[in-house]
Amino acid sequence: MDFLISFLNTVLPILYFTATYLYALYFFREEEFAARYMTRFLRFTAGLHFFEVFLRGIYYRHYPLANLYEAATVLALAITLIYLYIEYRIQVKTTGYFILVFVFFLQLFSSAFISFGRGIPEILQSPFFIFHTTAAILGYSALAISAMYGIMYLLLFHDIKSSRFGVIYSRLPSLEVLSEMNIKAAILGFSFLTVAILLGGVWSYMLFDKLFNPDPKIIIALITWLVYGLVILGSKKLGWTGKRVAFLSLMGFGIILFSMIAMNLFLNSFHVFR
Amino acid sequence: MDTSYEIYVLGLNHRFAPVEVRETLSYEADEIPRYLQRLLQDDTFAEAFILSTCNRTEIYVVGKVTAPIQELLERFILETRPAFVSRHRDLFYFLEGEAAIRHLFRVAAGLDSMVLGEPQILGQVKEAFQIATEAGSAGTLLRRLFNFTIIAGKRVRSETALGEGAVSVAYAAVELAHKIFKDLSNLNALLIGAGETGELTARHLREKRIGRLYITNRTFSRAEQLAAVLDGTAIPMRQLPEVLREVDLIIGSTSSREFILTRDQVKALLPHRAGRPLFLIDIAVPRDFDPEINRLPNVFLHDIDDLQQIVQRNLEKRREQVPRAEKIVDQEVQNYLNWRKTLQVTPTIVALREKLEAIRQRELEKYRHRVSPEEFEHLKRVTHGIINKILHLPIVQLKKYNNGNPDGLLRIDVVRELFDLEDDDD
Structure with missing residues (x-):
């Protein structure tokens, strides 16, 4: 079983690379062959990925x-x-190429650094943990997608404005x-983030x-929440x-990336994944 | 003496013949049947059709290979089109057999068009086929040729990008609008001026179901005239400021020497737009809109040079598709020629005999173990005799036409179809 899991863990980046390559062929060269198979290939990859996480x-x-690398791979899947x-x-x-x-x-980041083992701290076995992290991950993946569409928007905006066809x-x-x-x-991600923050608050109340x-992580999450709240308010009202909107959603996502990586590497707080 | 028939084409097109020459050699749809009948009065010609558009006139015939087809067709043209000057015969191309077939397929696919891959030609070709079919001038060879031509044309449309991307300035403007807006039907547009390209752009926008279309012009009657044609609303120039607030798309097409819209005028519109983009298309020379307008946030201004750039790029992309399109044409030419190869007497007789023989063997097998060996021998002999008797007359009849004559081809084609004879697999 160990072997199967670490095998899948090695294969996944290769599969995602291939999927990205197929979507790139379709995007840049309108390759018919890529158009026909890329979606099926990506679905297959996602299926295998889900199986690996489940296993x-x-x-x-x-x-x-339970840790940063597991969070990264689940984020990729979501x-x-x-x-x-x-x-x-x-x-x-x-648009698939930009997302993939x-x-x-x-x-790749997850597969390279992930380590397997038992002995998860008890606090991470609570149902609160499950719902809190799931909501956070779903929120972050929606915000990541929002940011990617933001990038595409800015690229196309720039090209049209400056007549580069x-x-x-x-x-x-x-x-x-x-x-x-x-x-x-952004709205979807904001909703999940709201749920994650509320659950976190309740859980924190019960524990501490x-x-x-x-x-720091909570403070940054609240800042992110405010930024996206503003983005949505700005665009709707x-x-x-x-x-x-595209620019601000990109900025919000920059803050998230910063909180996810930098803080886990450099800070030491109760909220960091081990 | 060789009595077989072949397909020929004589014609001229935009490549070599200027419009002054082409217009002396066009045939109207309603007079074509008469000319087709006139052609077929000469028994050199078994089948014929005429393709006449503003870019080409081509006469296709199925004629006797021994006859001076080119001369006869040239004489036909000089007799029926007196305005055509005899020395312009140099501009004709004359093709026969496979070359003529390939030419027709390339025409239908848009490979021979003035604007590469343009879509109207396939419809015009179909219409020419329709006229010939109704006039009774299309026989076995042409009718099947029509099928293959349409297949070739449709395949090139659907399997290549030969017809994709805007290749006119007016369409490029619409294409650009589609890159900014998702759906044009809930937008309003304004056309200022009555230049030809501006009108064409407005027409395309109307086809794309744009919401309201306002039209204004210095001469109000001209605006009214256009509004009637394009299902728009004519407004006098002085109402421009109010209408500007309602529109998302503005086309400038006047002959004015000064800017019709300045940066400040457009800037004043922005607070009303609630983040919605504004798209201005300047087709006029000299320009109608101050280029500084493009610096305003969420306002897109493009002039005729930008649109030309899109057209050039799309034309290049179309040209890249030519080899793929030619390959499809080659395949369909080959398919048509393969079908023609089956229209021969001897292979048809062989195939017919094999077909019946196969049926006989299958039926015999059912009785092999139900009757004694002697009775089985009898059955074999009797059935063999029946098959031979049945085949005798059709074979004699078919052999009469062993000369490529169109009537014979029709009979062979019917026999092959009735008995579902496969094409030779050589």
């Missing part, structure tokens, strides 16, 4: 979100699943569609008898342009 959880007897859903809904396949580049690096212009869907995806994904800990 790891069962075999090592913990909810498979982004892929949400992307597949979007692709199915809007029937546009040209990120997914590939996420999975190259591959970005000819292959991406309209600015309006990109902006819509940018905002919809206080709703709020002055922990204040008539902000797609460009400003």
Whole structure:
């Protein structure tokens, strides 16, 4: 079983690389062969990935979100699943490349550093942990997707504005569609993030008898929450342009990346994955 | 003496013949049946059709290989089109057999069009086929040729990108609008001026179901005229400021020497737009919109050079598709020629005999173990005799036509179809 799990763990980045490559062929060269197989290939990869996460959880007897690297691989899986859903809904396949580049690096990072073992701290066996982290991961994956659509929006915006009618212009869907995806994904991510923060507060109250800990990660999560709240308010009520919304959603995601990586590496607090 | 028939084409097109020449040699749809009948009065010709569009006139015939086809067709043209000047005969191309077939397939696929891959030609080719079929001038060879031509044309459309991407300035403007907006139907547009390209752009927008279409012009009657044609709303120039607030897409197409819209005018519109983009297309030379407008946030301004750039890029992409399209044409030419090869008497007779023999053997097998060996021998002999008797007359009849004559081809084709004879697998 150990072998199977570590084998799958090695294969996943390769599969994601191949999927990314196929989507790139379709995006840049309109390769028919890629168009025919890439979605099926990505679905297969996601299926195998789900199986691997499931297996790891069962075999090592913990909810498979116990450390940073597990979080990264589940994030990669969640982004892929949400992307597949979007692709199915809007029937546009040209945006997959941008999403999958990120997914590939996420999975590569996870596969390279992940270590297996039992002995998860007791605190991470609580049902609160399961719901808190699941909500957070789903939120972060939706926000990642929002950021990717934000990048696409800015690229296309720049090319149209400066009359550069190259591959970005000819292959991406309209600015309006990109902006819509940018905002919809942000709303979805914001909702999950809200749930995660609330659950965290309740859990913290039960463990430490206080709703709020002055922990850097929590502070940053609250800042992120505020940024996205502003993004949504701005686009829905204040008539902000797609460009400003895209830019801010990218910034919000930058903060998330920072909190996920830098703090786990450099800070020592109760909230860090071990 | 060789009495077989072949397919020929004589014609001229935009490649070599200027429009002054082409217009002296066009045939109207309603007069074509008469000319087809006239052609077929000469028994050199068994079948014929005429393809006449503004970019080409081509006469296709199935004619006797021994006859001076080119001369006869040239004489036909000089007789029926007196305005055509005899010395322009140099501009004709004359193709026969496979070359003529390939030419037709390339035409239908848009490979021979002035604008590579343009879509109208396939419809025009179909119409020419329709006229010939109704006039009774299309026989076995042409009718099957029509099928294969349409297949080739459709395959090139669906399997290559030869017809994709805007290749006119007006369409490029619409394509660009589609890169900014998701759906044009809930937008309003404004056309300022009555330039030809501006009108064409507005027409395309109307086809894409744009919401309201306002039209304004210095001469108001001209705006009204256009509004009637394009199902738009004509407004006088002085109402421009109010209408500007309602529109998402503005086309400038006037002959004005000064800017119609300045940066400040457009800037004043932005607070009303609640983040929605504004798209301005400047097709006029000299330009109608101040280029500084493009610096405003969420406002896109493109002039005719930008649109030309899109057109050039799309044309290049179309040209890259040519080898794939030619390959499809080659395949379909081969398919048609393969079908023609089956239209020969001897192989048809052999195939027919084999077909019946196979049926006989299958039926005999059912009785092999139900009757004695002697009775089985009898059965074999009787059935053999029946098959031979049945085949005798059709074979004699078929052999009469062993000369490639169109009537014979029709009979062979019917026999092959009735008995479901497969194409030779050589």
